Amino acid sequence: MTARFLIRLEKGDSLLTTKIETFNNYINGEWTQSVTNKLFYSINPANTEDVVGAFQASNEEDVKLAIESASKAFPNWAKTAPSKRAAILNRAADILEQNADQYAEELTREEGKHVKDAKNEVIRSAQTLRFYAIEGQTLTGETFPNDDPNMKVSTEREPLGVVSVITPWNFPLSIPARKIAPALITGNTVVFKPSSDTPLIAVRLVEALQLAGIPNGVINFVTGKASDVGDLLVTHPAIRAITFTGSTAAGEDIHKKSSFTTRTQMELGGKNPLIVMDDADLDLAVDLTVNGGFSLTGQACTGTSRVIVLKNVKEQFVQKLIEKTASLKIGNGFEEGVKIGPLANEKQLKNVLKYIEIGKEDGAALAFGGERIDAGVFGNGYFVSPAIFTNVKSNHRIAKEEIFGPVVAIIEVDSYEEAIKIANEVEYGLSAGIVTNNLKTANQFTKDIQAGTVKVNRTTTGNLINAPFGGLKKSSTSTFRESGRVGLEFFTQLKTVYIGY
Numbered sequence: 001m002t003a004r005f006l007i008r009l010e011k012g013d014s015l016l017t018t019k020i021e022t023f024n025n026y027i028n029g030e031w032t033q034s035v036t037n038k039l040f041y042s043i044n045p046a047n048t049e050d051v052v053g054a055f056q057a058s059n060e061e062d063v064k065l066a067i068e069s070a071s072k073a074f075p076n077w078a079k080t081a082p083s084k085r086a087a088i089l090n091r092a093a094d095i096l097e098q099n100a101d102q103y104a105e106e107l108t109r110e111e112g113k114h115v116k117d118a119k120n121e122v123i124r125s126a127q128t129l130r131f132y133a134i135e136g137q138t139l140t141g142e143t144f145p146n147d148d149p150n151m152k153v154s155t156e157r158e159p160l161g162v163v164s165v166i167t168p169w170n171f172p173l174s175i176p177a178r179k180i181a182p183a184l185i186t187g188n189t190v191v192f193k194p195s196s197d198t199p200l201i202a203v204r205l206v207e208a209l210q211l212a213g214i215p216n217g218v219i220n221f222v223t224g225k226a227s228d229v230g231d232l233l234v235t236h237p238a239i240r241a242i243t244f245t246g247s248t249a250a251g252e253d254i255h256k257k258s259s260f261t262t263r264t265q266m267e268l269g270g271k272n273p274l275i276v277m278d279d280a281d282l283d284l285a286v287d288l289t290v291n292g293g294f295s296l297t298g299q300a301c302t303g304t305s306r307v308i309v310l311k312n313v314k315e316q317f318v319q320k321l322i323e324k325t326a327s328l329k330i331g332n333g334f335e336e337g338v339k340i341g342p343l344a345n346e347k348q349l350k351n352v353l354k355y356i357e358i359g360k361e362d363g364a365a366l367a368f369g370g371e372r373i374d375a376g377v378f379g380n381g382y383f384v385s386p387a388i389f390t391n392v393k394s395n396h397r398i399a400k401e402e403i404f405g406p407v408v409a410i411i412e413v414d415s416y417e418e419a420i421k422i423a424n425e426v427e428y429g430l431s432a433g434i435v436t437n438n439l440k441t442a443n444q445f446t447k448d449i450q451a452g453t454v455k456v457n458r459t460t461t462g463n464l465i466n467a468p469f470g471g472l473k474k475s476s477t478s479t480f481r482e483s484g485r486v487g488l489e490f491f492t493q494l495k496t497v498y499i500g501y
């Protein structure tokens with residue numbers, strides 16, 4: 001299914017000769033090269049001299065073949081017994097678990113997150129496959145009382161057809177798993193395009209499904225640039241649904257381009273606030289800020305990027321936060337104890353450094369970090385020290401725009417009302433938290449805040465496999481939630497059936 005080639009890569013003035021494995025697209029049950037005969041490379045963001053693999057730089061012709069293959073496979077897969085579909089998901093979960101150590105290492109090389117986080121992601125993805133293997137067999141319709149004693153009226157759920165799955169690099173296995181598993185168990189066929197920064201772990205998911213015995217054409221896999229393959233994945237008339245996770249800009253573009261008969265589920269950006277009340281346990285508030293703002297190097301869509309703090313605890317909070325942040329070890333995701341890894345790619349690095357400059361220019365005070373780290377072993381990686389800005393005003397760009405990096409903006413407020421006003425002022429509404437010991441305030445917060453996920457005394461990051469997930473405002477299309485049992489609904493359509501006896 002893959003081939004090994006000797007590839008000469010140009011890097012500055014020196015020509016490196018490296019053994020790099022080449023990975024193919026997966027179309028109609030075959031691992032095939034792109035019609036373009038062109039490749040791109042997945043690079044380790046902690047050491048850009050480490051090339052993780054070569055992948056197919058596909059074009060629309062490849063996408064067309066993948067969609068045709070998925071269309072052809074759909075009628076049989078839709079008729080396949082749910083228990084057989086479930087058995088394939090369970091076997092694929094076994095394969096992920098059996099290879100968790102290898103896949104975690106590959107994920108860390110490709111994306112940069114710590115290998116323990118990578119292993120958790122592999123295990124969580126296996127659990128997601130198992131969750132949908134069971135839940136997908138319990139989805140039902142309803143029956144409706146009516147005046148005719150000789151008639152039964154009920155709804156039935158049917159699969160949609162071919163689904164495009166388009167995913168980002170930050171959770172390159174668990175996000176595809178939580179889209180592909182509910183799509184497959186409900187009888188849809190899939191064309192999957194991963195982020196070009198993390199194609200290898202995506203290959204592993206497809207391989208697991210292949211080894212688990214998925215019939216040809218049910219899952220198809222195409223790698224390549226969004227500008228080369230994205231349009232057809234979104235506009236081809238056979239595509240009945242698009243499930244996308246990524247930036248709000250890309251999500252809006254896809255949503256506009258797609259036909260009105262194509263269902264869309266767009267999970268997008270965030271600018272997630274954590275409110276720290278003056279009755280809060282400040283040590284807890286600091287832990288939640290550090291974990292929510294800096295874990296995964298700030299590259300979680302639900303990451304804490306604004307901390308809105310009541311005036312009379314602000315000084316103490318900031319002091320404790322700086323102390324804790326200064327103790328975080330920065331480095332390669334394979335090193336024990338590392339809490340801050342590299343940013344995932346060069347674009348990320350440039351974007352984070354750009355926003356640190358914007359923060360300063362707008363008048364915020366850089367109280368800690370925010371520097372490129374490139375000395376010694378960091379020389380070939382995309383490392384930045386975690387940044388804490390104080391004196392941030394709600395109209396500063398770092399308080400409004402998604403940065404998607406280890407940058408926390410501290411905003412001081414006089415009251416709960418002012419905190420809520422500022423928290424809700426942005427165009428996003430993905431996740432939000434409050435730290436308080438007052439139950440009334442906590443309860444009020446759950447009602448006042450505009451966010452799809454609301455946390456009290458917990459990090460803005462993290463969500464359960466069995467609970468719904470999604471945002472409000474520009475964080476989501478808000479049509480259908482992902483994750484949990486409701487995550488199945490997007491992939492099915494209702495038919496109302498009247499049977500006269």
Ligand code: NAD
Nearest residue numbers: 167168169194195226230246247250253267268269270301
């Ligand atoms: P991105 O939007 O650049 O890319 C995401 C995926 O979409 C990639 O596979 C990319 O190739 C593809 N793509 C981009 N533009 C496209 C287009 N016009 N048509 C078709 N496909 C297109 O995002 P990214 O940099 O990979 O990920 C970071 C973003 O993802 C952040 O904004 C983050 O908030 C968001 N995110 C959201 C969630 C969530 O559940 N809400 C979860 C994780 C990440």
